[in-house]
Amino acid sequence: MSPEAQRGLKRAGLILLIGGGFLAVALGIGWVQTQRSAQTAADTSPVPIGGPFTLMDENGQAVTDQTYRGKWLLVFFGFTHCPDVCPTALNDIALTLDQLGPLAASVQPLFVTVDPERDTPEIVKDYTDAFHPSIVGLTGTPEQIADTAKTYRVYFKKVPQGDTYTMDHSGITYVMAPDGKFAAHFSPRTPIDTMAAKLRGLISGKKS
């Protein structure tokens, strides 16, 4: 092979190498973009958390998800025979409302019992009022509670304890937008400041 031909081959190889490199980078960018758009689609598409429910409020009135349209909902599932976790969660909600000041008027916290066997409307009313007057307690038939929990993808389970029982339950607080769509969720032990800041952002974003 002539030196010229050798140089030509080398050049071709170099071009191939550079080209391949570019191709790899382009493919990489394409892959990342595809991932990103898939993620964006997941973020904006309706997340199937929350939805229609029929329950009984603390005054014995039948209520549905439609009853609370126009309000930002804070939905927490618990039970009144819960001495440690539920008071903590309800107190966190009460302190969050206080931090929101006037914005709290557009928030409706709902405490849905997972123990309808023991939690009558009157009992959930007295219980929730001990933490904040604006928290509404909801109960219902065992079927209504199970359906609502399913809609919110909430886990709960009756656990026998001696001659009585306790309930395992999800400690998540859901934020639902005034149109009834899922907006955010708070895990157990989310700091009050974090909850208040998130809600303030959501509420004022809606207004502007």
Add this chain to the structure above:
Amino acid sequence: MKIVALLLALLCATSTVQAADLTVRDAWARATAGQSKIGSAYLTLKNTGATADRLVSATAPVAGAVELHTSIQDGDVMRMQKLDTIDLAPDATVEFKPSGLHIMLVDVAAPLKQGARFPLTLTFASGQNVTVEVAVMGPGASGPTVTHQH
């Protein structure tokens, strides 16, 4: 003036009881919420001795039964578990606090109201009994300090 009175009350609330090798301090409970007959008390236990001990039971005249419990966070699920005993290694401090170890008051005869006090007796494997005065705070209080009120 009200604040000063409140602070004074708080200083009194966080008393310390010392038995032979055991220190119990900051005993407080949440007021029962609504018609609830279930309460929860919290405190800090310290074994100042050189030998291990174990909290085996507790009693309180305000409750039909007293149980040792812990709340466990398993992912986003909260579970409550009954404990038979709580170990106290030499020099160990065990803190009972919301969303963790708690002393569950079952069948509370009359509502526990904020500002009230009641005795709680802790029994240890060593045979020691320690009685502490428990200060009742708000229904959602997170510690033996100023609580949120409406």
